[in-house]
Amino acid sequence: MQHVTIKEIAKALNLSFSTVSRSLNDNYQISEKTKTLVRDYASSVNYIPNLAAKTLKTGISNSIAVVVPFLSSPFFVDFFEEITMLFSKTDYNVILLQTFNNPIKECEALDVAIQNRVAAIIISPVHDDSNCSKLAYIQKQVCPVVLFDRTNHRLETHKIGVRHEREIAIAAKQLLKQGCKNILLLCCKGIGANDARIAGIRSAFLGKQEPDYSWAVVEIEYNHPNEDLKKQLLRPLKEQKEGLCYDGIIATTDTLTTKVLPLLLTDEGMLADCAQVIGFSNTAYARILNPTWTVFTQPSRQMAIKCYETILELINYRRLQINPAYNTVFLDVIPG
Amino acid sequence: MQHVTIKEIAKALNLSFSTVSRSLNDNYQISEKTKTLVRDYASSVNYIPNLAAKTLKTGISNSIAVVVPFLSSPFFVDFFEEITMLFSKTDYNVILLQTFNNPIKECEALDVAIQNRVAAIIISPVHDDSNCSKLAYIQKQVCPVVLFDRTNHRLETHKIGVRHEREIAIAAKQLLKQGCKNILLLCCKGIGANDARIAGIRSAFLGKQEPDYSWAVVEIEYNHPNEDLKKQLLRPLKEQKEGLCYDGIIATTDTLTTKVLPLLLTDEGMLADCAQVIGFSNTAYARILNPTWTVFTQPSRQMAIKCYETILELINYRRLQINPAYNTVFLDVIPG
DNA sequence: CTGAAAGCGCTTACAG
DNA sequence: CTGAAAGCGCTTACAG
Incomplete structure (x- = not known):
């Protein structure tokens, strides 16, 4: 198929195609009159530049x-x-x-x-x-x-x-202030930020001694977010301290907040009924899922x-x- | 910056660059030996083709x-x-x-x-x-x-x-079978499929007479899905038949199912408490929002x-x- | 099976 | 202010 090219515009207007090119690129050397002429004609014939040519030339x-x-x-x-x-x-x-x-x-x-x-x-x-x-x-x-x-x-x-460390520290401190004593931090497995997040929750627990207080981290793998997360989640939880019931949860990513957390809450035994939740999420659903959750929004x-x-x-x-x-x-x- | 080009490969291998090009494109005319030679060398020097050149040439x-x-x-x-x-x-x-x-x-x-x-x-x-x-x-x-x-x-x-008409008819019939009498169809405003959807619900109500049975359509505008939907939703609803309480809802899109519907349900008066819901949605959240909902999934x-x-x-x-x-x-x- | 050559549609130094 | 000319890195008829 034939697209309109600079050459054709040049021929029609009786100009060189350098001038046409410069006009279309709003080059300072070209007079306003010529520029207007070229631009008007170009749009009248519905000129669409060939980006491949430009890319090839300019690199x-x-x-x-x-x-x-x-x-x-x-x-x-x-x-x-x-x-x-x-x-x-x-x-x-x-x-x-x-x-x-x-x-x-x-x-x-x-x-x-x-x-x-x-x-x-x-x-x-x-x-x-x-x-x-x-x-x-x-x-x-x-x-x-x-x-x-x-x-x-x-x-x-x-x-x-x-600042992952700071944000998690803020979240954890908020839960502690609200009376939580055993906090579970849910992370996505293999993400670099996890070290900082763990440092964050650790710093929030400074001075809070076991056995009154405790915290734990569970790393969930969900490379492709449509995987079955439930099993992954429950396995490490069950292996962890028997009899312990977490009364505070921090979910660090959107997937954890909106997909994993509901699984955890509907399942039996791992959490106190009144567990308080802070979830990081960018979807309005997060609040709808459970109005009592506190949602922290990433500044996307x-x-x-x-x-x-x-x-x-x-x-x-x-x-x-x-x-x-x-x-x-x-x-x-x-x-x- | 300098990327490796076909020319350089040709020079290094003492071939013409037509041959190099053909080899890389697996042209049938070239001997396997040459192809292998070229491909091996190309990958060894980390050759990355310039798509702009190819695009310009081929159109x-x-x-x-x-x-x-x-x-x-x-x-x-x-x-x-x-x-x-x-x-x-x-x-x-x-x-x-x-x-x-x-x-x-x-x-x-x-x-x-x-x-x-x-x-x-x-x-x-x-x-x-x-x-x-x-x-x-x-x-x-x-x-x-x-x-x-x-x-x-x-x-x-x-x-x-x-087949929007068919799918909505199926959904509406299912609600009717479950005992619903007043069904509300939520549509996104200005979508061409709405005519078919309305035909669908109409066909499901064939033979079901007022005042025992009724259905209505509300078209919601959410060009940009982050808009405030609540007001839009409630306005036409309030203008509609006073005293009527819908006991069945069909939400035709994902946004309607996961965002609009929760608003409707948390709000006062427009719906029977036991309203039955069928929502079209492609997110796992939809079921989590309310386990009693029936979710129809588009075959995306x-x-x-x-x-x-x-x-x-x-x-x-x-x-x-x-x-x-x-x-x-x-x-x-x-x-x- | 391989090579020499034209040309895709632009941009941009160079010249005037 | 405008033009003539080179060239970006490929593909592909044409020739052998």
Whole structure:
């Protein structure tokens, strides 16, 4: 099929195609009159630029890769929705890539990003050192990389996240204040942030001695969020201290809050009936599930905004060949 | 930055770059020996093809555009997840575009698809005749288009959906059998399928006379699913027949089932306490929200599989310049 | 089975 | 302010 090209516009307007190209790119050298002429004609013939040609010539496409574990978590859906809206006001468009928490798929996703000559990568990596050398290579040789959410990754770059230790400490202290004595911390298995989270609950229990007080951590594996979580959850719980009944629970992720927790609560024996719950979640369902729960919301949209700003800055720096000084920005969880 | 190119591989192996290109594309003309040589060397130097060059040359990229209203609905997340997995086993990768049920954004999304010279478009359109001429143009001049979910769209092509009339009739009959007499049908406003859905509930009520039996429809607007739905919902309800108390509810979409319905149930007076509910939803939360609900699941993953197969077929047909005979495939809702 | 050559549609130094 | 020309990295007829 034949699309309208710059060449055809040039011929129709009796201009060189360099001039047409410059006009469409709003080049300062071209007179307003010519620009208007070209733009009006281009839109009248419904000119749609061939991005492949531009990408081939410049070496950089106008795509931004957003690499996330999966979309089954509302946190990532929110983040993606927000960042898509932000970039939709620019010339960039967003390519979404999912890793399903699998380093091999992450590697493939990064290859797709390179193949497409993306202008930048925004990634929530699989774990602390997944595809480290590849990401370092990309950052050095291909395009800027920004990490979000899982900021413990070893790559040195701008990172945008939350202070997991602090947030969990706040949650745990709140439960203790409400009278809880035995607190269960539910984590997703193999996530780098877990160390910080455990440090958080430990710090909240400083000075609270056994046997009056206790806390425990259960790590649940849900690489693909549609797995059967119940068995996983109950096995370690049953192996743990017999007779103990947790009266406070902290669920650290959206999946844990909305899927795992209801399983735990409907099941027999592991929890006090009046167990108090703080769940981290980005879905309105979380509150509906049980109105007495306290829901802490991850600042997904704020993170998207910060990622967006950071990426534009890094792209600009790279164009100007300025080396940025990388730093990590922490945003506050929104307590319920 | 310098990526490895075909030219460099050719030079290193003392071959022409046509041969290298053919080897990498597994061309039948090339000897296995040469192919192996080239492939091994290419992977040893970590060759990553420049898709922009290929796209420019061939006029078609290896991207497939998936255009959906939004991802806040688990139906679309499921669909997208499935179709991404399917295409990840091919050379195609999937570009996700969101319209937020806005025809203008849909138009922009289609422009992005054209700019990227996508190989095909899979779309759940905004409404029955949104961007009709553009889609027809695309189908004729650019690439195959397949419609899913919202199959009432006027474009003539392969369509994959569900029989809304039939599904709602089944749901309504089930409620009637369970003893319901006044059924409320909750629909998303402005969706083409609503006519069929209303026909469905009407057919279920054939022979059931007022004043003993009645049914009503409420259309809720939630273009952007994070809106305040409660007010919208209660206004038309209050204007409706005073004193009437619905004892059966059918929620036709995921958002209605998981967000709107809980609001309705927690609010005073509009519903019998023992109201029976059938909700269409693709999230496990739906059952957790209230174990007594009956949940009908849209066949999102089956639709993805069918779309995937259809698209590959259409791409192939187009390459062979065969004109396909378009048809519509209906998949069954999975009753709870 | 392999090679030489044209060309996809842009951008951008270079020249004027 | 505008134009002529090179070239980005591939694919693919054409030739042998």
